[in-house]
Amino acid sequence: MEQMTGTVRQKPRTMAGLVAILILAAGCADLERPEGFSASPQPSVAIGDGLVVDGGEFEESAEPATGSDFVPSPEPGFQAPLLIAAGPSALIAQGSGPAVLVDEPLQPFNLSHLADDLGGNLIMDEIGGPIFYVRSQAPIEQIYDSSGELLGVGHWGGAPRAFVLQGSDEIDWIQLVSEQDGNDRERQTHIELSAGQTLVDFSSSRDLQAVIIGDDECGTLEFYGPEGTVLSLPAPDDPECTFPGRPAYGSVAFSPDAQAVAYTIVTYRDDGSEAATELVVREIVAKEPYIPIRRIGEDLDQISSLTFDGQRIAYIKETEGERSIIIVEEGQDDILIPTGTVNDLRSVQFARLPLNDFADLPEEPTDEEG
Numbered sequence: 001m002e003q004m005t006g007t008v009r010q011k012p013r014t015m016a017g018l019v020a021i022l023i024l025a026a027g028c029a030d031l032e033r034p035e036g037f038s039a040s041p042q043p044s045v046a047i048g049d050g051l052v053v054d055g056g057e058f059e060e061s062a063e064p065a066t067g068s069d070f071v072p073s074p075e076p077g078f079q080a081p082l083l084i085a086a087g088p089s090a091l092i093a094q095g096s097g098p099a100v101l102v103d104e105p106l107q108p109f110n111l112s113h114l115a116d117d118l119g120g121n122l123i124m125d126e127i128g129g130p131i132f133y134v135r136s137q138a139p140i141e142q143i144y145d146s147s148g149e150l151l152g153v154g155h156w157g158g159a160p161r162a163f164v165l166q167g168s169d170e171i172d173w174i175q176l177v178s179e180q181d182g183n184d185r186e187r188q189t190h191i192e193l194s195a196g197q198t199l200v201d202f203s204s205s206r207d208l209q210a211v212i213i214g215d216d217e218c219g220t221l222e223f224y225g226p227e228g229t230v231l232s233l234p235a236p237d238d239p240e241c242t243f244p245g246r247p248a249y250g251s252v253a254f255s256p257d258a259q260a261v262a263y264t265i266v267t268y269r270d271d272g273s274e275a276a277t278e279l280v281v282r283e284i285v286a287k288e289p290y291i292p293i294r295r296i297g298e299d300l301d302q303i304s305s306l307t308f309d310g311q312r313i314a315y316i317k318e319t320e321g322e323r324s325i326i327i328v329e330e331g332q333d334d335i336l337i338p339t340g341t342v343n344d345l346r347s348v349q350f351a352r353l354p355l356n357d358f359a360d361l362p363e364e365p366t367d368e369e370g
Contacts, residue, residue: 071155071206072118072353073256080256080309080350082337084325085111085124087344092355096327098338103358106134113150113347117160117176120356125150127346131164133176136356143174143185152349156207156226163204169193171202171211190228200247201306203261205254208284210261212249219247221263223284234287242275243268250277251306251315256352259284262308264296264315277303279313279328296328309350316345 084091084099090106091099112127122134123143131144148164151171155161159177166172171191193199193213200212200219207226213219218241223231239248250264262281269275279296282289297303302318313328314337323345325337339345 069156069207070158074353078354080312080352081355082307082314082325082327083114083116083122083349083351084339085114085346085348086339086342087111087127087346089342089344090114090124091339091342093325093337096329096335096337098340099325099342106358111346113349115150115153115162115349116351116353116355117153117162118155118352119160120353122355122358123150123153123162123176131162131174134358136358143176148172151202152204152209154204154207154209163190163202163209165199165202168198171199191224200249201251203253203306205256205258208254208258210252210254210263212247212252212263214247217241217244219249221249221252234285236280236282236287236289239265240267243270243272246272251304253306253308253313254284255308255310256350257310260308260310262306262313264303264306266303273300274302275299277301281308281313294328296326296334305347305349307348307350309352312350314348314350316348 079095082093082099084093087110090102090109090111092102093099106122106124109124109132110126110129111124113123113125115123117123117133121136123131124134125131125144125148128147130142130146131148131150133141133143135141143162144164146166148166151163151165153160153162153176154173159175161173161175164172164174166189169192170189171193172187173190175186191209191211196215198214200214202212203210208231209224211222211224213222218239221235223233225231241248246266246268248265248267250266252261252263254261260281260283262279265278265280267275267277274297276295276299277297279294280289296315297317298319300319303315304318305316307314311330315326315328317324317326323343325339325345325348327335327337329335
């Protein structure tokens with residue numbers, strides 16, 4: 001990796017050697033956890049795999065959860081690094097420190113998204129191009145050969161699964177741990193949108209998915225389980241529909257344990273431009289949000305690419321064409337993450353486990369078949 005400060009670059013030995021630089025932005029109220037919330041990746045209530053929620057009560061489905069589905073989790077005290085896809089640059093930021101370039105083999109790509117696979121490896125896609133699997137000490141492998149868009153990575157049945165938007169109305173998953181390589185990996189259609197619906201945003205954690213769907217009105221926020229069916233979870237009252245055809249829900253992100261969800265509510269001016277964006281964080285089985293709901297950004301700011309590590313929330317803010325990365329942390333002022341001269345910011349994603357070293361990867365990707 002190369003550390004960037006303007007045009008000066010240095011080579012630290014490891015990610016742990018990053019220098020923390022804290023830049024304080026505008027002050028804001030604290031996020032408060034409701035009683036019983038755990039930011040740990042170990043869930044307090046298992047839902048999604050064999051359990052459904054109806055009217056606030058848990059009921060076992062025909063195939064109850066056995067508790068044997070192992071999901072990797074970090075050691076106590078782990079602070080998630082922030083992965084940043086920035087077109088021709090792949091970046092990573094530790095804590096509130098500046099973003100630095102990920103190891104050189106990842107730089108020839110024109111990146112739209114980066115995500116971890118809960119095993120220290122990376123999934124990434126190019127803008128309008130294929131999707132690649134990046135593992136330590138292995139060739140970069142193409143796992144999706146069409147113009148699919150990487151949406152996120154979940155984990156159930158003992159394996160991580162990458163979610164991909166195919167076309168404009170189909171969400172597929174690809175099983176990442178498999179005896180087959182490349183484009184022969186097991187894949188399946190998971191969610192199909194109805195006519196007139198569009199995908200606004202998507203988040204996955206464990207075997208749950210949160211999906212913001214746009215329509216002719218102001219859209220919906222829905223939760224899906226491992227079979228691709230809608231879960232009957234407690235839902236807040238629908239936001240005010242200030243501009244039909246523009247989604248009232250803007251972005252969504254699960255915590256790593258899938259027990260809490262963060263999302264934004266957007267209101268619009270008469271011309272359809274963003275008037276205000278509010279951030280809501282709540283437990284997945286609770287209707288009431290954390291106190292207080294907070295405003296993020298200013299009038300006309302566009303907020304995108306929300307990500308949530310259970311304690312901190314990061315997002316991309318676009319103001320008059322300029323993009324920046326902001327972290328919201330409990331008990332702290334908003335934090336601006338420096339990105340040096342890199343400004344083609346496309347997406348941010350907290351990694352859920354420490355990342356592997358990618359310095360020795362072959363530079364050319366492969367699409368070998370098993």
